[in-house]
Amino acid sequence: MTSDYGIAAMKARRATAEAATYPETLAALVDGAAAENGDTTLAKWLETGQTISYAEFAEASRKLASSLLAQGIRKGTHVAVMLPNVPAYPLTWVALGRIGAVMIPVNIHYTQQELKFVLTDADAQFLVIDDTALPALDGMAELPPLMDTSRIILHGGTREGTLDWDALLRDGAADFTAPSALSRTDMLNLQYTSGTTGFPKGCMLSHDYWVLLGSLAAHWRGAAGDVRNVLIWAPFNYMDPQWQFLMTMCLGGTAKIAPRISLSRAYDILVEEEIHYCIFPEPALKAWPEGEKDKALHLKYVSIFGWREDARREVERRFGCVARESFGMTEVGGALMVPEAAGEKAFERTCGLPTAFREVRIVDDSGTDVPRGEIGELWVAGRGILWGYYKRPQANAEGFSGRWFRTGDLFRQDDDGFFQIVGRIKDMIRRSGENIAAQEVEAVMNAMPGVIESAAVGVPEPGRGEEVKVYLLLADGKTPADIPPEAVIEHCAGRLAKFKTPRFIAYVDTFPRTVSNKIRKNAILPEGADPRAGSWDRVEGRWLPDEDKDAVAG
Incomplete structure (x- = not known):
C-alpha cells in the first residue's frame, strides 16, 4: 500500500489537540507547570550557569508582578522590555502577564533612533532596560511622550531617578493576586516584526496566541520521544525563544539558554548540555565534518527551514533524529507542519500540512482559490492569530480579507496535499x-x-x-x-x-x-x-x- 506520508496520524493528533483544554492565560500555564514539576530545573543560562526551578520561577514572577503593580502598572499598560537573554526577560514577561499588562519586546541592539521609534509607536509607558543598552536611551534628546525617567526600570545596575529591577524582585510579595480579571483573549504582547524591509509593525498578540503556540509545539515535538532539554539561542525579543520557553514548560523539561548562536561553539553545547531539541541551522552541517563525534549527540527532534533535500537526509542519518520543516510567522504563530511519520516526503522541500486550529488557502490576486499545483498567496485563519497591527489601519485593510490573514508568501499544494513555499511575493525576481x-x-x-x-x-x-x-x-x-x-x-x-x-x-x-x-x-x-x-x-x-x-x- 502506498504510504499516506503520516497524513492520517497527523489528522488524529490534530483532532486530539483541538479537543484538549488549555490554560486560560500565561500565568495559568506557568502555575500549572510549577504545580506539576516543582523543584525540577526549568531553565539554565549557559553563559553564567545560573538555574531556576519551576517553583522558583512561578514565585519570582508573582513577587515581581506585585512590585510592578505598586509602581502603577495595570491591566493594559504598555511596557517595553529591552534585555539580553537573562533570567529577567522571561520573569518580566510572565509578571506583566499576571497583571494583564502588555509587553513590547525591544531588540537589545537597537540604536537610539530605532528605540525611540518603537517606544513612541507602541505608546510605551514603562521601559525595562539593561544597563548595557543605556547608550541608546541616553542618545535621545527627550523621552517619548508617554515615558518618564521615573518609569524606567533598570536591570544590571543602578541610576538615580530610575527603578531597580533587582530591588523590585527582592521586595515583592509572593501572594500576588491580579486586581483585574484576565481572559485568554486579552493582549499579552505587542510584538514588532523585524523591519528588515521598512519600519517594523506591532502585532497585537493575545494570551491565547502564546498558550496555544507553546502547548502545540510541545504536542508535536514531544511525539518524537522523551524531549526534555531544549536549546534556545535566539534573542528573547524574537518570537522563537518565547514559544520555545513555553514549549519546554509544557514538556516538563529544561531550557538551556545561550546568549547568541555560535557555530564554533554550538556543537559542544549540544553534547555537553545533552540537547534533545533545537532549531538547527543548515550551515552547521557543512561547518561540522561528519565523524565519530556525531555519536555523542543526544538530538531527538530538530526544526529545519528551507533546507535542501540532501541536507535533510544527512541530518537524520548522521544524528539519528527527526528533522521536520514547518511554517509560521509572528502574525499567525504555527500554521503548517510536516508530520513526524512523513517518511520520504519529509526530504522534499515542503512545509507540510495545516496544524491544529489552522485553516489555509492558496488564492490568486482576486482572492479566488487556485487549482492544486498552481502558485498563489497563502491565507491563514483560525483561533488565536493576531488581532491586527497596532495603529496601522491601512496595513490591516491590506493584510486581512475578512477572517483570513494574507501572509504575503507564495505557495503551491502538491498532489499529496502538502504545501510548499515558493517565496515571498516581495522576494520574487521578475525577468x-x-x-x-x-x-x-x-x-x-x-x-x-x-x-x-x-x-x-x-x-x-x-x-x-x-x-x-x-x-x-x-x-x-x-x-x-x-x-x-x-x-x-x-x-x-x-x-x-x-x-x-x-x-x-x-x-x-x-x-x-x-x-x-x-x-x-x-x-x-x-x-x-x-x-x-x-x-x-x-x-x-x-x-x-x-x-x-x-x-x-x-
Missing part, C-alpha cells in the same frame, strides 16, 4: 515576464559543494525588467578560484531553467543579518551602490569593473 523565486535559486546554490550560503536578488535591467544576481558565501578555506563563476553556471545546468540561472555572480566574506540570523538582503550593498559593479557577468563572460556602472546595457 522578461517570468516570475523567479529567489528561494528556488538559493536552494540550488546552497546545494553546491563549497558554498555555505547564498542570497539571490533582482538587478534592474532595462530590456528584461530584472536579471538574477547571486551572492555566495564560501566554506572556510575556499576561494573564488576554487569555485569560479563558470563552475557555478555549470552547476546550474540541469537544475535551473536558463532564465533562472544567475547572470551576475559575486562573492562575500559575510552577510549582514538580523539578530535571528536571517540575511538582510537590502543591506548587502551600500545604499545607492551599483549592484552590477564588481560582479561576474555570465552574458559578457567577464568581471565587471567596480566602478563600471554602464558596463551592462539593455
Whole structure:
C-alpha cells in the first residue's frame, strides 16, 4: 500500500489537540507547570550557569508582578522590555502577564533612533532596560511622550531617578493576586516584526496566541520521544525563544539558554548540555565534518527551514533524529507542519500540512482559490492569530480579507496535499515576464559543494525588467578560484531553467543579518551602490569593473 506520508496520524493528533483544554492565560500555564514539576530545573543560562526551578520561577514572577503593580502598572499598560537573554526577560514577561499588562519586546541592539521609534509607536509607558543598552536611551534628546525617567526600570545596575529591577524582585510579595480579571483573549504582547524591509509593525498578540503556540509545539515535538532539554539561542525579543520557553514548560523539561548562536561553539553545547531539541541551522552541517563525534549527540527532534533535500537526509542519518520543516510567522504563530511519520516526503522541500486550529488557502490576486499545483498567496485563519497591527489601519485593510490573514508568501499544494513555499511575493525576481523565486535559486546554490550560503536578488535591467544576481558565501578555506563563476553556471545546468540561472555572480566574506540570523538582503550593498559593479557577468563572460556602472546595457 502506498504510504499516506503520516497524513492520517497527523489528522488524529490534530483532532486530539483541538479537543484538549488549555490554560486560560500565561500565568495559568506557568502555575500549572510549577504545580506539576516543582523543584525540577526549568531553565539554565549557559553563559553564567545560573538555574531556576519551576517553583522558583512561578514565585519570582508573582513577587515581581506585585512590585510592578505598586509602581502603577495595570491591566493594559504598555511596557517595553529591552534585555539580553537573562533570567529577567522571561520573569518580566510572565509578571506583566499576571497583571494583564502588555509587553513590547525591544531588540537589545537597537540604536537610539530605532528605540525611540518603537517606544513612541507602541505608546510605551514603562521601559525595562539593561544597563548595557543605556547608550541608546541616553542618545535621545527627550523621552517619548508617554515615558518618564521615573518609569524606567533598570536591570544590571543602578541610576538615580530610575527603578531597580533587582530591588523590585527582592521586595515583592509572593501572594500576588491580579486586581483585574484576565481572559485568554486579552493582549499579552505587542510584538514588532523585524523591519528588515521598512519600519517594523506591532502585532497585537493575545494570551491565547502564546498558550496555544507553546502547548502545540510541545504536542508535536514531544511525539518524537522523551524531549526534555531544549536549546534556545535566539534573542528573547524574537518570537522563537518565547514559544520555545513555553514549549519546554509544557514538556516538563529544561531550557538551556545561550546568549547568541555560535557555530564554533554550538556543537559542544549540544553534547555537553545533552540537547534533545533545537532549531538547527543548515550551515552547521557543512561547518561540522561528519565523524565519530556525531555519536555523542543526544538530538531527538530538530526544526529545519528551507533546507535542501540532501541536507535533510544527512541530518537524520548522521544524528539519528527527526528533522521536520514547518511554517509560521509572528502574525499567525504555527500554521503548517510536516508530520513526524512523513517518511520520504519529509526530504522534499515542503512545509507540510495545516496544524491544529489552522485553516489555509492558496488564492490568486482576486482572492479566488487556485487549482492544486498552481502558485498563489497563502491565507491563514483560525483561533488565536493576531488581532491586527497596532495603529496601522491601512496595513490591516491590506493584510486581512475578512477572517483570513494574507501572509504575503507564495505557495503551491502538491498532489499529496502538502504545501510548499515558493517565496515571498516581495522576494520574487521578475525577468522578461517570468516570475523567479529567489528561494528556488538559493536552494540550488546552497546545494553546491563549497558554498555555505547564498542570497539571490533582482538587478534592474532595462530590456528584461530584472536579471538574477547571486551572492555566495564560501566554506572556510575556499576561494573564488576554487569555485569560479563558470563552475557555478555549470552547476546550474540541469537544475535551473536558463532564465533562472544567475547572470551576475559575486562573492562575500559575510552577510549582514538580523539578530535571528536571517540575511538582510537590502543591506548587502551600500545604499545607492551599483549592484552590477564588481560582479561576474555570465552574458559578457567577464568581471565587471567596480566602478563600471554602464558596463551592462539593455
